Amino acid sequence: xxxxxxxxxxxxxxxxxxxxxxxxxxxxxxxxxxxxxx
Amino acid sequence: xxxxxxxxxxxxxxxxxxxxxxxxxxxxxxxxxxxxxxxxxxxxxxxxxxxxxxxxxxxxxxxxxxxxxxxxxxxxxxxxxxxxxxxxxxxxxxxxxxxxxxxxxxxxxxxxxxxxxxxxxxxxxxxxxxxxxxxxxxxxxxxxxxxxxxxxxxxxxxxxxxxxxxxxxxxxxxxxxxxxxxxxxxxxxxxxxxxxxxxxxxxxxxxxxxxxxxxxxxxxxxxxxxxxxxxxxxxxxxxxxxxxxxxxxxxxxxxxxxxxxxxxxxxxxxxxxxxxxxxxxxxxxxxxxxxxxxxxxxxxxxxxxxxxxxxxxxxxxxxxxxxxxxxxxxxxxxxxxxxxxxxxxxxxxxxxxxxxxxxxxxxxxxxxxxxxxxxxxxxxxxxxxxxxxxxxxxxxxxxxxxxxxxxxxxxxxxxxxxxxxxxxxxxxxxxxxxxxxxxxxxxxxxxxxxxxxxxxxxxxxxxxxxxxxxxxxxxxxxxxxxxxxxxxxxxxxxxxxxxxxxxxxxxxxxxxxxx
Numbered sequence: 170x171x172x173x174x175x176x177x178x179x180x181x182x183x184x185x186x187x188x189x190x191x192x193x194x195x196x197x198x199x200x201x202x203x204x205x206x207x
Numbered sequence: 208x209x210x211x212x213x214x215x216x217x218x219x220x221x222x223x224x225x226x227x228x229x230x231x232x233x234x235x236x237x238x239x240x241x242x243x244x245x246x247x248x249x250x251x252x253x254x255x256x257x258x259x260x261x262x263x264x265x266x267x268x269x270x271x272x273x274x275x276x277x278x279x280x281x282x283x284x285x286x287x288x289x290x291x292x293x294x295x296x297x298x299x300x301x302x303x304x305x306x307x308x309x310x311x312x313x314x315x316x317x318x319x320x321x322x323x324x325x326x327x328x329x330x331x332x333x334x335x336x337x338x339x340x341x342x343x344x345x346x347x348x349x350x351x352x353x354x355x356x357x358x359x360x361x362x363x364x365x366x367x368x369x370x371x372x373x374x375x376x377x378x379x380x381x382x383x384x385x386x387x388x389x390x391x392x393x394x395x396x397x398x399x400x401x402x403x404x405x406x407x408x409x410x411x412x413x414x415x416x417x418x419x420x421x422x423x424x425x426x427x428x429x430x431x432x433x434x435x436x437x438x439x440x441x442x443x444x445x446x447x448x449x450x451x452x453x454x455x456x457x458x459x460x461x462x463x464x465x466x467x468x469x470x471x472x473x474x475x476x477x478x479x480x481x482x483x484x485x486x487x488x489x490x491x492x493x494x495x496x497x498x499x500x501x502x503x504x505x506x507x508x509x510x511x512x513x514x515x516x517x518x519x520x521x522x523x524x525x526x527x528x529x530x531x532x533x534x535x536x537x538x539x540x541x542x543x544x545x546x547x548x549x550x551x552x553x554x555x556x557x558x559x560x561x562x563x564x565x566x567x568x569x570x571x572x573x574x575x576x577x578x579x580x581x582x583x584x585x586x587x588x589x590x591x592x593x594x595x596x597x598x599x600x601x602x603x604x605x606x607x608x609x610x611x612x613x614x615x616x617x618x619x620x621x622x623x624x625x626x627x628x629x630x631x632x633x634x635x636x637x638x639x640x641x642x643x644x645x646x647x648x649x650x651x652x653x654x655x656x657x658x659x660x661x662x663x664x665x666x667x668x669x670x671x672x673x674x675x676x677x678x679x680x681x682x683x684x685x686x687x688x689x690x691x692x693x694x695x696x697x698x699x700x701x702x703x704x705x706x707x708x709x710x711x712x713x714x715x716x717x718x719x720x721x722x
Contacts (some may be wrong), residue, residue, distance in 0.1 A: 170429030171424035177246030178432040184253070185488045196220060199475065199644045 208280065213469050214384040218392055220479050223268075223466055224390035224486035225555030227457040230317070232491040234520035236451060241431055241516045243447045246440025249492075251439070251448035255662075256488070259449055262651060262659040263458035263619055266626045268476035269639045271467025280468040280665060282461050282567035283710045286622075288637040289630050295712065296625070301706045302618045303461025304563050307701065309610025309631060310460070313603045316552035319371035321350065321546050322676045323363065324525065328542030333357075333489065334533055343525045352599040356677040361595070368595060371453040372588065372619075375554070379561045380580040383469050383620050387558050394551045395486075401548035402494040408541060409502045415534070427504030431496055442669075449666060455491055456484055456612070459619030462559040478644040490565050498545075500525050502531050524549065555592060561587075571713045590702070593695065600691040601684060608657065608678065609699055620663040 170178075213219040240248045274285030282303025286296045317380050338340040346442055347353045352362030358364075378386045414423035438444045457463060467476060503523070504512045515527050532542045561583060568579035594602050626635050677683055684692050 170425050171433045174246055174429045174433035177249055177434055181246075181249045181253075182405055182493055185485065185492050188481070189485040189489050192284045192478060192699065195644060196216065196482045199216065199478070 210275070210654070211383040211469055212471065214388050216474070216479065218384065218388040218666075219466060219470065219474075220482050221395050222391040222559070223457070224439075225395050225481070226462050226466070226559035227455060227483065227556075228453075228485040228490045229457075229552050229556040230520065230524065230549055231455055232487065232552065233402075233498060234495075234524045235496045235627035236455065236491045237431060237498075238516045238520060238523060239447055239451050241500050241512075243441075243444040244435040245430070246276055246432040246434035247436055248444065251445045252452060255445075255449040256453040256484075257661050258654060260362075260456045260458065261481065262482055263282060263453075263623070264456060264463070264480040264555070265477060265639055265647065265651070266459060266623060266635075266655065266659075268467045268480040269635065270622060270626060271464040272470045272472070272474065272476055273638055274464065275468030275470060276472050278570060280465050280570050281563050282358050282464055282618075282622075284571065285464060285468075286625060288598075288716075289625055297710055298707055299618075299621050301338040301613050301703065301710055302621075303464060304567050305703050305706050306610050306614035306618060307460050307462055307560040307563050308587065308590075308702065309606055309614070311557060312587055313594050313606045313610075314535055314553065314557050314560065315372055315375060315587070316368055316591060316594050317603070318557055319368040320349065320364070320525065320629035321391055321550035321553055324529070325365075325543050325550055328529065328532075328546055329473065331539050333529055335540075336530070338524055339441065339530065339647070342530050342714065343522075343586075345523045350598055365595065368591075371554075372584075372591070373520040373559050374509070375561060376580055376584040378554075378558045379565055379583075382576055387562065391555050394555050397547050398551040398555075399490070399497030401544045401551075402490065402498070402521040405544055405548070406497045406540065408496055408535065409498050409505075410542075411444055412502065412505050422505055422508040424501050424505050426509075427512070428497075429535060429586050430509065431500045431506050446666065446669060449662065453619070457556070457559070459615035460560070460561050460620065460621075464622075465563045466559065466661060468555050473642040475642050475644040477639060477647050481645070497527060497666075503527050506531050506691040507535065520571045552563050552600060567709075571709075588617075590698065593691075593698070597691055600688045602691065602695055604696050605692050606699075613670070616663065616667050620667055623655070623660045623663055627660065632656045 213222070231345050240252075264580055274280070274282075274288055277284065277288045279285050279288060282300030283297040284622050285295065285303075286300040290296045323334075333342065333345050335711070344353070344355050344359045347357035349357045351358070354360070366665055378390050380386065381389075396706075412423055412424050414420045416422055470476065500512065500516070503515050507515065507527075515523060528545055529542055532538050532545055536542055544684065554678050565576075565579045566580060568574040569576065574582070594606070632652055633657065635655070639647060647715065681689055681692060
């Protein structure tokens with residue numbers, strides 16, 4: 170794999186993981202993330 | 208009748224993510240990326256994610272919750288409410304029930320192959336197939352398109368179809384929180400676990416053939432990620448990326464509308480939509496991109512993987528991967544993990560495809576869950592039979608084109624214009640932020656109103672320009688298959704007419720009652 174290939178992979182993975190963990194942590198912190206609403 | 212609700216916020220996110228994570232994440236994305244510029248493909252892919260995917264996610268979550276507030280779980284009622292009771296718009300909404308049904312009737316059969324192959328992997332039933340030709344013969348025998356030494360009838364395939372079909376109907380029969388939510392809450396984490404195990408195994412393959420050290424995992428990752436900058440000058444690459452984002456997020460089907468309709472007015476949609484999209488992206492780019500292409504490169508080299516990538520997703524999943532996995536120690540177990548992971552991805556998607564039609568019968572005709580599931584099950588069971596018995600006639604491709612491609616883009620275009628222009632951006636923006644846990648960047652007011660519809664109209668226009676004539680005139684269909692494809696088209700027209708009549712009938716009744 171070339172250096173630019175590594176760069177693309179790392180940047181893409183980092184961007185997606187950052188988005189995923191940001192949204193997941195915010196979701197888990199919100200008050201009704203796991204409780205029943207009924 | 209008391210409206211069903213999701214049991215938890217995480218439950219609905221996992222259900223939407225489960226609907227989005229499907230076979231395409233593991234089979235289509237890596238081949239699209241490899242064919243369209245490698246790492247450079249990720250530039251149009253991310254552009255499409257932020258200009259098309261995320262806006263559509265937010266639009267559908269918001270319309271769904273809004274419509275649910277008026278007792279509608281499907282597009283006809285939602286569009287009718289959104290456009291101030293316009294007479295005609297509800298008929299566009301029929302696509303939001305028709306599209307998922309069409310996808311369901313072929314998807315369920317493909318999904319059943321995965322269940323069958325999971326057992327075959329564990330039992331080592333295809334271990335005698337050591338070449339691509341023999342593995343293809345095994346698949347064709349199983350599908351019943353030929354009789355050979357592996358299968359003499361379609362019986363085993365039909366058995367697994369029946370099991371898969373009944374399982375799907377049973378899940379939707381149990382309802383939103385006790386059926387769909389439970390399956391997704393357990394199914395999706397198991398799917399991720401299986402995928403992680405496979406990724407770790409594939410990335411630790413190194414160079415399987417010491418005589419060919421260049422065939423290794425790092426070069427396999429390079430095949431997928433080394434950027435080919437010239438690809439960015441091709442409109443087709445940009446369209447392929449937009450299409451991939453579109454299909455991978457389950458936008459434009461009508462499924463997210465229905466799922467979001469079971470939220471309450473104070474439930475967040477902005478963060479939930481973002482989380483569901485991000486979960487799908489992890490499954491697609493991190494996991495899906497790290498299994499099939501790198502593994503195929505390590506075993507078959509550059510020439511082999513190029514041919515495999517051109518061969519399409521089915522070949523990759525049912526022929527290439529079992530060939531590769533059976534070469535590993537504990538190959539039967541890894542084969543089982545591969546097919547079971549795809550089966551779970553398929554199951555969490557197919558149950559979402561069933562829900563709009565069932566919800567339509569429940570909401571608009573006051574059917575009980577049992578009656579709605581029974582009617583849906585009977586109709587789709589009958590419609591699936593041509594898919595099973597006429598598979599070799601190109602039926603799946605035809606259904607996929609209308610249900611899984613054309614309807615999606617058309618439906619998304621209509622709902623985006625309806626949301627940003629007819630409902631109005633001011634009201635739409637306020638509605639998106641009711642109960643919201645995050646503030647959507649203001650730039651999205653502009654994107655949702657102008658960029659996303661323009662993007663969708665461009666895709667739709669390009670499709671009409673490139674595909675309309677050859678598709679309508681059946682120019683790509685072999686002559687011997689034409690009568691079958693015409694028959695399937697008549698079947699689709701019939702289904703659409705019946706659904707349109709049901710919508711018309713329902714609103715006529717409402718009119719009579721209100722007057």
